[in-house]
């Protein structure tokens with residue numbers, strides 16, 4: 001069985017940066033270290049960090065004061081404000097690309113635009129962007145969501161960094177009819193599109209495709225759906241333990257891609273498991 005690993009797969013720049021930062025802090029502090037929500041969308045990595053002492057929290061109630069890590073997806077500004085007021089030492093691990101989206105959203109709001117965020121309504125990155133865009137901003141995840149958008153003089157658009165470019169194009173096309181003046185920032189992160197294009201390239205030449213990554217990871221979900229359209233036998237796994245022998249019977253080539261929050265060690269375990277088949 002031949003195994004082909006997508007050249008661009010696994011940890012992206014922003015995730016690597018956040019994880020390394022937390023490792024460093026955990027090794028060098030005796031204070032409690034908290035992450036507001038999961039640091040990244042990979043349960044195995046989060047569990048490993050929690051094993052080293054990281055505590056994932058949802059609010060600040062009854063906590064001993066310590067360091068608060070702002071996760072790679074960012075958080076609303078009011079969360080940071082509250083943490084500072086309570087005396088937490090803030091360590092900002094927001095990916096710089098996400099920070100850029102937040103700052104575009106804030107400046108659009110300040111200059112009188114109705115801010116439209118293209119993305120998944122419940123995704124933590126989108127929730128953080130809304131915090132900067134104002135609670136009167138609108139989240140659009142699919143074309144149908146536009147129907148209830150009223151006509152506005154000025155519409156300012158920003159995009160979740162892991163949003164699909166095709167969706168972005170089609171939704172923007174529809175939004176053109178909803179405003180007189182549109183300011184559009186294409187804030188899709190290159191790491192996402194590079195991983196998707198690379199996954200497509202690999203999927204086109206294999207019989208089975210494995211997409212490795214957290215079940216809560218939006219960019220892994222997108223990789224899965226893209227590959228599934230090309231290879232019927234595409235499987236989404238979090239770890240090597242989920243691999244089933246029957247997937248590879250009479251199959252010659254297996255492709256592997258992994259979401260931006262999947263660490264190298266999980267990809268390696270998948271490869272080793274495949275080699276043992």
Ligand code: SF4
Pocket residue numbers: 012013014015072095096097098161162189190191192260
């Ligand atoms: S996918 Fe892009 S925006 Fe998201 S964390 Fe990675 S580098 Fe940052």
